[in-house]
């Protein structure tokens with residue numbers, strides 16, 4: 413049964429795991445979802461070991477076919493998108509009488525699928541890349557010193573898979589070369605040697621990728637790229653390829669306006685379902701490696717905001733610059749905040765921004781702290797904040813806190829004391845808080861890296877005083 417575009421849409425809409433709609437879920441959030449699979453009996457669920465902090469690591473199996481496929485997700489704890497897609501796939505395999513029974517039967521007869529979701533649960537707990545021992549598991553395939561990496565290698569040796577899928581997230585700043593389009597999915601058949609040789613094992617991985625790319629192009633034309641193919645002797649993907657499994661790296665990237673990566677998760681689901689179809693039917697074998705080579709490599713020229721042609725000045729010397737801003741996520745316990753930072757200054761014509769604005773020689777205006785009075789959070793309405801912004805105040809002092817109110821989401825910096833000093837010009841690594849305008853009028857505010865157009869209708873940029 414050959415699934416076409418509409419089938420993939422239908423499958424995802426039927427089986428998307430609704431309990432997971434945010435990226436910062438934890439091991440405890442997926443435990444009951446994995447347990448559910450035991451009830452349906454379509455997948456077997458087995459604990460194969462525990463993380464350093466004793467969190468269970470599971471392997472789920474579907475099918476009993478001769479071709480063995482091993483997939484693992486989230487060996488980097490802050491790369492959760494594929495874990496979501498795997499849970500969607502489990503729901504799909506638990507389904508019945510939905511038009512996909514023939515497809516599932518074919519998969520189950522031809523393939524045995526082994527899934528290891530969330531290989532780094534301790535990292536997921538902290539939303540960090542590394543394990544609880546602060547080691548990057550994807551640089552541990554050679555030493556196999558981490559408990560969790562050793563579990564994965566043991567599965568590789570035990571199962572001797574024919575195909576392997578290494579599932580990651582890449583950062584939001586990769587673009588398709590020469591365009592402002594973020595890379596939504598990047599793919600790679602990792603190299604097993606420095607010469608990037610192509611044996612039959614790696615060639616088959618490339619052919620499966622051609623099949624995946626074909627379906628993704630129907631959804632996200634020109635938003636698929638190849639990941640860097642330099643050989644990394646410590647990486648798991650490279651070693652799986654060396655160990656004889658045709659190995660495919662899938663990196664979940666970015667899709668504009670999709671901070672929780674729910675669209676990207678859908679394309680993950682579709683990519684994997686398509687791969688299973690190609691492998692089960694053998695249709696991948698007719699694909700041309702030239703089509704793999706034709707997929708462009710990731711470029712990395714995106715920023716969160718790019719402000720072009722900004723006039724800056726020192727000692728009476730003026731110059732026009734482009735300013736790039738990144739919005740870095742900082743994790744604090746179970747929550748996080750965003751810190752807008754100036755990333756680059758100069759000629760950035762070859763770069764792009766998710767927010768991209770030519771300010772046509774308007775000036776950089778330093779931000780000020782409003783110190784005439786101290787506010788309480790309850791009185792801070794949007795009109796009050798906008799009025800302060802228009803006067804060049806980027807920071808205010810507040811005396812209180814309110815349960816559930818996150819001060820970093822306000823479109824003005826909320827300070828506890830008078831410790832705010834706006835820079836006189838953009839400085840690399842500095843907080844991105846400043847204004848843009850002419851001598852007579854402030855036109856834009858940049859607060860914590862977010863650009864606010866002060867001429868726009870209120871509420872366009874933010875609702876209820878919140879960014």
Ligand SMILES: [Zn+2]
Nearest residue numbers: 488491580581
């Ligand atoms: Zn990763």
